[in-house]
Amino acid sequence: MTDSLRIVSGSANPTLATAIAAALGVSLVSSRLERFPDGESRPVVDGVRGADVYLVQPTSPPVNDHVVELLLLLDSCRRGGAQRVTAVVPYLGYARQDRRSRPGEPVAARVIADALVGAGAQRLVVVDPHTAAFEAMCAVPVESLTAVGVLTDGLRPFTAPGTVVVAPDLGAITLAEHYATLLSRPVAMIRKTRISGARVRAEELVGDVIARPVVIVDDMISTGATIEAASRVLRDHVADTGITVAATHGPLVSDAVERLRKIGVRRLLVTDSTAQTTSCDLVAVHTIAPLLADAINRLHHDQALDDLLAHT
Numbered sequence: 001m002t003d004s005l006r007i008v009s010g011s012a013n014p015t016l017a018t019a020i021a022a023a024l025g026v027s028l029v030s031s032r033l034e035r036f037p038d039g040e041s042r043p044v045v046d047g048v049r050g051a052d053v054y055l056v057q058p059t060s061p062p063v064n065d066h067v068v069e070l071l072l073l074l075d076s077c078r079r080g081g082a083q084r085v086t087a088v089v090p091y092l093g094y095a096r097q098d099r100r101s102r103p104g105e106p107v108a109a110r111v112i113a114d115a116l117v118g119a120g121a122q123r124l125v126v127v128d129p130h131t132a133a134f135e136a137m138c139a140v141p142v143e144s145l146t147a148v149g150v151l152t153d154g155l156r157p158f159t160a161p162g163t164v165v166v167a168p169d170l171g172a173i174t175l176a177e178h179y180a181t182l183l184s185r186p187v188a189m190i191r192k193t194r195i196s197g198a199r200v201r202a203e204e205l206v207g208d209v210i211a212r213p214v215v216i217v218d219d220m221i222s223t224g225a226t227i228e229a230a231s232r233v234l235r236d237h238v239a240d241t242g243i244t245v246a247a248t249h250g251p252l253v254s255d256a257v258e259r260l261r262k263i264g265v266r267r268l269l270v271t272d273s274t275a276q277t278t279s280c281d282l283v284a285v286h287t288i289a290p291l292l293a294d295a296i297n298r299l300h301h302d303q304a305l306d307d308l309l310a311h312t
Ligand code: R5P
Pocket: 096, 130, 169, 171, 172, 197, 198, 200, 218, 219, 220, 221, 222, 223, 224, 225, 226, 227
């Protein structure tokens, strides 16, 4: 059975795919990304006929390029005769657009779900997706893993007794409760309103953080606006130990890291669900390769992975 297991990597995070393959004791299937002169992607995959294929491609920035490449790779695998194709999308872009927040908007998460299935995904593996509703939008099984365990191990040295786990918005409360349970710490929450893609307003703090150290947790940090807004609400109240932040996904666009440093964030823990190129003292990257390898191994052998799944 192990003979039919194949790991294919898109161009978004080959380092992670290579680490997953190494943990599973297999080689990456040969693939390459060619381009037409006008920019069209043309990925090529060899050697998947009859195989149980796990295609690793987070849809990190440049998001649209990586989404299209993922769709084309799925089609390559299907047409190449793969017996079963699982899309392993550690960071799932467009998941934030899971509802129409005002007239005229699409439900982009649903469009992406349909596109992935239409292109040939027979199952999806994602990590801490922004919305639990994604599973219901998807016509094929979705395994939503969580990196909370991985990041909790990294957080333990920074969560002295008295530390409070803070959700920077309502959407992060389930995640915060999961961290709080593993760390045996209380939870607080901030009410946030999004004004635009890059601007948010934090309005109200619920919970006791007075003179306590805090850890802010979220599913992702993009521009850093959410963490900045939360930090502004917290900073006049919390202990003077600096703020620690943990997020599963760190696409960290534009000047997100400097933005967080300026607001008093002392450390930022993220995973390698997206390729991490930042090398600075503020950011610590924790790998989810063993988590994904474990999940892939179990799926390949039709074993349960309940203990790896996100709380919803
Ligand atoms: C939104 O609800 C998400 O959970 C994150 O809080 C948000 O997407 C982070 O983006 P940014 O860093 O740009 O605020």
